[in-house]
Amino acid sequence: MTSKIKRSNSEALFEKAKTYFPGGVNSPVRAFKSVDGAPLFMKKGSGVNVWDEDGNEFIDFCGSWGPLILGHRHEGVFQAVVSAMDNGSSFGAPTALESELAELILSNNRFIEKIRFVSSGTEAVMSALRLARGFTGKNKILKFDGCYHGHVDSMLVSAGSGLATFGTSSSAGVPEILANETLVLPLNHIDQLRQCFKDHGHEIASAIIEPIPANNGLLLQEKTFLLELRKLCTEYNVLLHFDEVISGFRVGFEGAAGLYDIAPDIVTYGKIIGGGLPVGAYGASKEIMGMVSPDGPVYQAGTLSGNPVAMAAGIAQLKECVKPGFYENQQERTLYFVNALNNHAKSKGYNFQIVTVGSIFWLSFDGQTTIRESARINADMTGFRKLFNALLDQGIYIGPSGYEVGFVSQAHTKEILDVAIEKFYSAMDEAL
Numbered sequence: 072m073t074s075k076i077k078r079s080n081s082e083a084l085f086e087k088a089k090t091y092f093p094g095g096v097n098s099p100v101r102a103f104k105s106v107d108g109a110p111l112f113m114k115k116g117s118g119v120n121v122w123d124e125d126g127n128e129f130i131d132f133c134g135s136w137g138p139l140i141l142g143h144r145h146e147g148v149f150q151a152v153v154s155a156m157d158n159g160s161s162f163g164a165p166t167a168l169e170s171e172l173a174e175l176i177l178s179n180n181r182f183i184e185k186i187r188f189v190s191s192g193t194e195a196v197m198s199a200l201r202l203a204r205g206f207t208g209k210n211k212i213l214k215f216d217g218c219y220h221g222h223v224d225s226m227l228v229s230a231g232s233g234l235a236t237f238g239t240s241s242s243a244g245v246p247e248i249l250a251n252e253t254l255v256l257p258l259n260h261i262d263q264l265r266q267c268f269k270d271h272g273h274e275i276a277s278a279i280i281e282p283i284p285a286n287n288g289l290l291l292q293e294k295t296f297l298l299e300l301r302k303l304c305t306e307y308n309v310l311l312h313f314d315e316v317i318s319g320f321r322v323g324f325e326g327a328a329g330l331y332d333i334a335p336d337i338v339t340y341g342k343i344i345g346g347g348l349p350v351g352a353y354g355a356s357k358e359i360m361g362m363v364s365p366d367g368p369v370y371q372a373g374t375l376s377g378n379p380v381a382m383a384a385g386i387a388q389l390k391e392c393v394k395p396g397f398y399e400n401q402q403e404r405t406l407y408f409v410n411a412l413n414n415h416a417k418s419k420g421y422n423f424q425i426v427t428v429g430s431i432f433w434l435s436f437d438g439q440t441t442i443r444e445s446a447r448i449n450a451d452m453t454g455f456r457k458l459f460n461a462l463l464d465q466g467i468y469i470g471p472s473g474y475e476v477g478f479v480s481q482a483h484t485k486e487i488l489d490v491a492i493e494k495f496y497s498a499m500d501e502a503l
């Protein structure tokens with residue numbers, strides 16, 4: 072069942088784009104491969120709304136995959152960008168704006184003492200892995216199946232067979248020899264975790280995890296698992312790396328580290344930190360960050376790192392996030408929305424529930440079970456595809472993949488959520 076919305080302009084643009092870009096896109100999930108039809112080419116966004124090139128209007132819950140926690144074209148972010156741009160777009164020299172954003176972050180975060188800005192989440196992770204290796208003098212990295220850390224070579228690796236496996240590359244072009252430097256474990260398995268540290272702790276530089284895994288559904292971990300990981304990392308001199316590209320500034324200003332009150336050794340950020348412009352960052356203690364060039368021997372650099380326009384957008388956005396009550400309010404509205412939809416699904420007996428934390432939510436087609444491991448997700452995406460298309464018909468836009476999460480922004484007021492809830496009910500009743 073494909074959506075009935077008008078799509079001729081998007082279809083024409085997609086045909087043209089396919090002649091220029093692999094699959095017609097500059098990032099694969101945008102191609103709508105798992106939901107049928109041409110991707111919607113977006114033209115404009117404001118508050119909760121987006122409009123596509125055919126003039127369709129949607130209430131947006133994708134939020135550019137997470138960065139837009141204040142909604143589209145937030146006035147404060149817009150004005151900050153315009154005024155920074157007025158002074159010139161880039162200098163390749165330090166600006167006061169970098170320190171202003173750093174101060175805002177570091178003075179409201181108990182877990183990192185120094186930070187380095189880069190231009191994407193992937194770049195942040197890549198740099199942080201190098202830093203961990205440089206700091207510990209060890210080479211292996213432990214990751215968890217189902218966590219995504221950007222398209223860094225050594226992270227495009229999935230579990231081989233057996234326990235505590237050496238990874239095998241999950242993308243062409245990643246040498247096996249590199250994949251073998253990554254160990255892959257299932258999430259939420261304390262016994263396998265202990266065994267892996269026992270066998271390999273001496274050679275692992277860092278253990279990287281999305282403390283709130285949100286790239287393969289929303290695989291909320293038991294706190295005991297995260298605490299055990301913290302404990303083992305300390306015991307074996309392994310750096311605990313929280314990849315908070317999604318959860319950072321999303322579930323709280325201090326991200327998942329703050330939410331769980333678990334101190335990582337290295338943290339990576341992206342998405343929200345740049346106010347919708349390309350910014351990533353990694354941070355750690357002064358001691359660990361002291362290894363980074365030019366203070367230390369771990370090289371890392373970037374022509375557009377700390378770009379003033381992007382810094383201005385990040386400052387404007389994070390100044391809103393840091394205000395008292397911001398996150399409580401986000402969560403309260405998200406729960407209002409999610410509870411309404413879950414009650415409806417339950418009353419109708421749909422094999423469907425919405426999982427949520429902070430202002431993140433995931434449409435799970437696994438009945439009422441709590442899923443904590445990627446291997447347990449229902450691989451049949453028929454239900455998602457039907458719901459996605461029915462939602463488009465109702466004027467609701469979510470990310471075009473059943474493995475992706477949705478986001479509630481500050482612009483999603485209760486009044487707007489009430490409208491969205493009715494639209495969701497209609498879509499669910501048609502699709503499920």
Ligand SMILES: Cc1ncc(COP(=O)(O)O)c(C=O)c1O
Nearest residue numbers: 191192193219220221316317341
């Ligand atoms: C947890 C996590 N790490 C890293 C990345 C990569 O970030 P980027 O797409 O900005 O390179 C993502 C992107 O979704 C992510 O969710």
